[in-house]
Amino acid sequence: MRISARADYAVRAALQLAAAEDGGPLKAEAIAEGQGISHKFLEGILGDMRKGGLVESQRGGRGGYWLARPAATISVADVIRCVDGPLVSVRGQRPPDLSYTGPAESLLPLWIALRSGVREVLGVSLAEVASARLPAEIAARADDPEAWTNP
Numbered sequence: 681m682r683i684s685a686r687a688d689y690a691v692r693a694a695l696q697l698a699a700a701e702d703g704g705p706l707k708a709e710a711i712a713e714g715q716g717i718s719h720k721f722l723e724g725i726l727g728d729m730r731k732g733g734l735v736e737s738q739r740g741g742r743g744g745y746w747l748a749r750p751a752a753t754i755s756v757a758d759v760i761r762c763v764d765g766p767l768v769s770v771r772g773q774r775p776p777d778l779s780y781t782g783p784a785e786s787l788l789p790l791w792i793a794l795r796s797g798v799r800e801v802l803g804v805s806l807a808e809v810a811s812a813r814l815p816a817e818i819a820a821r822a823d824d825p826e827a828w829t830n831p
Contacts, residue, residue: 698751705744732762758804
């Protein structure tokens, strides 16, 4: 699976907003500076997140961006889907829309299992990530030394 720069930046911006959830709106400039993201690129991402219903914004001196819902109700997957579309696709199609024959027939359940695993891992909420309280099963996956090596 490949996480695009756009998705990475969107998640990082959402986490910045989650961490400031009770502190009022954050300016895009502050988010960009805090995460080392190009301000211009971030503005486009925040616009998509606003259109997708994940953030709200207000212009003006007291303006900025904030999460549209509590951080505990927004998953990392929600953010990625908002800016990049489906989490797992094959040739641009969702796995249930595919069919295979012959020796490739068992690819479909493999792609479905992959999608299920990705959903499980990326189903972690922004609140959990922002507070460094990952669910035990996710933390256990990351604690496995094999997870850190590239085959």
